[in-house]
Amino acid sequence: MAIRTRFTEMFGVEHPIAQGGMQWVGRAELVAAVANAGALGFITALTQPTPEDLAKEIARTKEMTDKPFGVNLTILPAITPPPYAEYRAAIIESGVKIVETAGYKPQEHVDHFKAHGIKVIHKCTAVRHALSAERMGVDAISIDGFECAGHPGEDDIPGLILIPAAADKVKIPMLASGGFGDARGLVAALALGADGINMGTRFCATKEAPIHENFKQQMVANDERATDLIFRTLHNTARVAKNAISQQVVAIERAGGAKFEDVRELVTGARGREALQGSGDTDAGIWSAGMIQGLIHDIPSCHELIDRIVSEAEDLIRGRLNGMLVSGAARVAAE
Numbered sequence: 001m002a003i004r005t006r007f008t009e010m011f012g013v014e015h016p017i018a019q020g021g022m023q024w025v026g027r028a029e030l031v032a033a034v035a036n037a038g039a040l041g042f043i044t045a046l047t048q049p050t051p052e053d054l055a056k057e058i059a060r061t062k063e064m065t066d067k068p069f070g071v072n073l074t075i076l077p078a079i080t081p082p083p084y085a086e087y088r089a090a091i092i093e094s095g096v097k098i099v100e101t102a103g104y105k106p107q108e109h110v111d112h113f114k115a116h117g118i119k120v121i122h123k124c125t126a127v128r129h130a131l132s133a134e135r136m137g138v139d140a141i142s143i144d145g146f147e148c149a150g151h152p153g154e155d156d157i158p159g160l161i162l163i164p165a166a167a168d169k170v171k172i173p174m175l176a177s178g179g180f181g182d183a184r185g186l187v188a189a190l191a192l193g194a195d196g197i198n199m200g201t202r203f204c205a206t207k208e209a210p211i212h213e214n215f216k217q218q219m220v221a222n223d224e225r226a227t228d229l230i231f232r233t234l235h236n237t238a239r240v241a242k243n244a245i246s247q248q249v250v251a252i253e254r255a256g257g258a259k260f261e262d263v264r265e266l267v268t269g270a271r272g273r274e275a276l277q278g279s280g281d282t283d284a285g286i287w288s289a290g291m292i293q294g295l296i297h298d299i300p301s302c303h304e305l306i307d308r309i310v311s312e313a314e315d316l317i318r319g320r321l322n323g324m325l326v327s328g329a330a331r332v333a334a335e
């Protein structure tokens with residue numbers, strides 16, 4: 001048995017599960033493992049220091065899998081933006097057929113990718129943004145509820161409302177994202193109107209995730225309360241794992257009147273990256289993680305994780321949900 005949805009059909013993957021772009025984590029090892037397990041993984045373009053490095057990372061992934069995979073391009077407002085056009089060219093020239101865009105004003109990127117026959121999934125955190133991406137011509141939407149790791153936006157709408165609200169209006173295939181990690185989440189997402197799920201944090205706690213073991217163990221140890229929302233006062237909210245640094249940032253923001261300069265040293269990407277890939281000190285910097293940590297109890301391989309989610313989802317649908325249905329005659333007899 002398999003679960004077939006508009007997402008599996010459109011992207012030619014076996015299971016309705018994606019591994020979204022993740023800074024420092026979305027590398028060849030993880031993406032290929034996700035692809036080989038029948039789901040859709042994304043290399044994170046900006047984790048690679050240059051467009052040439054991205055091309056090499058795509059080639060490395062192709063050596064490890066012959067299944068479909070994609071590249072995430074996260075568009076952030078920056079004083080000196082990365083050379084987006086060159087990253088885009090690297091993606092197109094490498095023959096990648098699926099791109100996940102995230103962030104601000106993706107139009108020029110979407111147009112360029114579409115002109116080269118690339119399918120685009122746009123990530124967003126609000127129904128109005130999903131509709132505007134749909135108008136821009138993207139092929140699918142990935143919508144993140146307030147539970148998610150990274151940037152949940154400023155509306156604070158959890159998935160239980162956001163996903164059906166989006167499903168009511170968005171016509172193209174849609175992935176539910178934020179707070180998913182097991183079969184119950186997948187079945188719920190499908191019931192809410194999504195065509196599959198996107199997971200970030202849960203994939204960080206897998207054997208193949210290229211991060212220090214301490215972070216994986218910390219995610220297993222953490223419960224659902226172990227996140228902080230930083231940059232709230234700067235209107236650029238990010239959900240990160242609660243640790244010594246995130247608590248300092250929150251305290252500075254709560255004191256009032258904080259500017260980015262006041263927290264810059266604490267939140268530098270270099271601190272987080274060095275800890276994730278080097279020292280393994282989970283209190284050394286900021287790292288993204290979501291509320292789903294409360295439902296993470298082990299560190300499986302991607303294959304084990306994806307197989308488990310899909311087979312338990314099938315059991316849930318066939319067993320628990322189907323078992324609750326009572327036919328007309330049986331209902332009368334029971335009454």
Ligand SMILES: Cc1cc2nc3c(=O)[nH]c(=O)nc-3n(C[C@H](O)[C@H](O)[C@H](O)COP(=O)(O)O)c2cc1C
Pocket residue numbers: 019020021022023024025044072074101102123144147148149150151177178179180198199200201202204287288289290291292
């Ligand atoms: C470590 C980490 C880094 C992330 N970096 C990015 C990124 O660079 N670009 C992006 O679009 N999303 C990023 N995300 C968000 C994920 O793609 C995904 O939308 C999110 O994790 C879903 O919520 P979940 O963690 O509850 O599954 C990141 C998430 C994590 C956990």
